[in-house]
Amino acid sequence: MNLRRTTFSYAVILSCGGISPSHAGAAIEQCGQGGAIPVLGDSLNAALCSQPLGGQVDAQKQAEWAPWTHRPYCAGTKYCVYTNAMFADGGGVSIITTPGNMSRAVGVIEKAFAEPPVATAAPDTALPPPYVVQDVPGKGKGAIATRRIPRGEAFVTDPAAVMGAVDLLERVAGTAGHLLLATAIDQLPDPQRVLALAGSYSAATSVAENVMRTNTFAVSLGGEPYMALFPEISRINHACKPNAHTRFSPRTLAMSAVAIRDIEPGEEISISYAEFGTTYGQRQHALLHNWGFRCTCALCTAPESELLVSDRRRRRMGQIRDGMLGLIEARRFAEAVEAAEEMVRLVVAEGLASHLAEHYEVLARLHMALGDGAQAVRYARLAVADLERFGGPDDEGTLADMREIAGRKG
Numbered sequence: 001m002n003l004r005r006t007t008f009s010y011a012v013i014l015s016c017g018g019i020s021p022s023h024a025g026a027a028i029e030q031c032g033q034g035g036a037i038p039v040l041g042d043s044l045n046a047a048l049c050s051q052p053l054g055g056q057v058d059a060q061k062q063a064e065w066a067p068w069t070h071r072p073y074c075a076g077t078k079y080c081v082y083t084n085a086m087f088a089d090g091g092g093v094s095i096i097t098t099p100g101n102m103s104r105a106v107g108v109i110e111k112a113f114a115e116p117p118v119a120t121a122a123p124d125t126a127l128p129p130p131y132v133v134q135d136v137p138g139k140g141k142g143a144i145a146t147r148r149i150p151r152g153e154a155f156v157t158d159p160a161a162v163m164g165a166v167d168l169l170e171r172v173a174g175t176a177g178h179l180l181l182a183t184a185i186d187q188l189p190d191p192q193r194v195l196a197l198a199g200s201y202s203a204a205t206s207v208a209e210n211v212m213r214t215n216t217f218a219v220s221l222g223g224e225p226y227m228a229l230f231p232e233i234s235r236i237n238h239a240c241k242p243n244a245h246t247r248f249s250p251r252t253l254a255m256s257a258v259a260i261r262d263i264e265p266g267e268e269i270s271i272s273y274a275e276f277g278t279t280y281g282q283r284q285h286a287l288l289h290n291w292g293f294r295c296t297c298a299l300c301t302a303p304e305s306e307l308l309v310s311d312r313r314r315r316r317m318g319q320i321r322d323g324m325l326g327l328i329e330a331r332r333f334a335e336a337v338e339a340a341e342e343m344v345r346l347v348v349a350e351g352l353a354s355h356l357a358e359h360y361e362v363l364a365r366l367h368m369a370l371g372d373g374a375q376a377v378r379y380a381r382l383a384v385a386d387l388e389r390f391g392g393p394d395d396e397g398t399l400a401d402m403r404e405i406a407g408r409k410g
């Protein structure tokens with residue numbers, strides 16, 4: 001299945017290529033070095049999952065399942081539903097995964113439960129809500145800005161309500177899969193918050209499946225790919241040249257939407273559901289196939305000459321992304337610098353970056369690898385300035401590294 005994409009990130013490339021320090025550990029697990037995942041918890045499966053409990057749950061039992069507020073429910077499959085109904089001020093979250101993957105991720109998740117999601121580029125709470133959800137001609141509902149949202153502001157931070165292993169709906173066809181999904185949603189304090197979301201997947205056999213296939217984003221948690229539902233952010237419509245982008249924080253299990261440019265009152269807020277580096281034709285195909293609409297955004301309705309230029313840039317962005325890891329692994333750092341500098345020019349020209357910190361970070365690290373201290377310091381300073389202004393809760397390690405490099409004598 002195709003999921004909404006979060007913004008392209010260099011994190012995996014950096015850590016897999018070995019030019020980023022260990023704090024990017026989560027990404028390393030995606031490099032294919034981890035091999036088969038030991039499924040420690042599967043033997044616990046039978047003990048944990050008999051039948052779902054209804055009605056009153058006594059406090060002692062609940063303590064045994066901590067950090068979950070419900071007994072994990074497995075429907076006789078290798079996947080189980082884990083619910084914490086107290087997460088995010090009582091919004092609750094259900095996570096569907098194997099006991100093995102849960103045992104690997106539970107440390108990160110417990111921290112998220114202890115640390116409520118907050119945007120560090122926090123909007124002033126005295127300001128009115130940044131947008132309202134209302135009817136938009138031809139698109140159903142959409143998010144319309146109610147005030148000016150300055151570039152770089154994380155104007156909404158939305159905790160996950162449901163997360164499921166990315167292959168869940170393919171692997172667990174039929175009744176068992178639907179039971180897992182239905183249980184995950186039923187155990188939330190307000191299931192309607194999820195079930196009332198739009199659905200555009202015509203082959204869905206339940207409302208829950210339709211909502212998940214239509215609205216979920218691809219995210220990574222504990223090195224595993226998940227589809228994740230953020231009820232608030234899922235109301236934001238697609239544009240190929242959007243005015244906002246999303247970033248997921250495993251530390252808080254929340255997705256933030258960040259303004260790519262200043263958004264004016266009355267403007268519709270948009271994010272891109274399409275894969276990074278895709279052309280007009282590829283995007284139209286994916287949007288129609290996965291979300292059932294033909295895109296009529298400003299870029300898609302622009303004159304053909306403009307579209308051709310955009311396609312050329314985006315194709316090149318995809319090529320650079322795909323080639324970067326190979327260049328770094330082959331220690332062809334000078335070529336990698338050229339490619340990363342070209343990427344900066346392309347994302348700026350395409351208007352796709354809210355800020356450039358991760359590009360500057362890559363360039364600082366590549367120059368370090370090349371032994372060019374002056375250039376490394378220059379890019380680290382740019383990264384620091386950007387992160388201090390726009391950074392999120394997961395950027396602290398990078399910021400510390402960049403400050404360290406920026407403080408060296410070039």
Ligand SMILES: [Zn+2]
Pocket residue numbers: 239240241295296297298299300
């Ligand atoms: Zn479009």
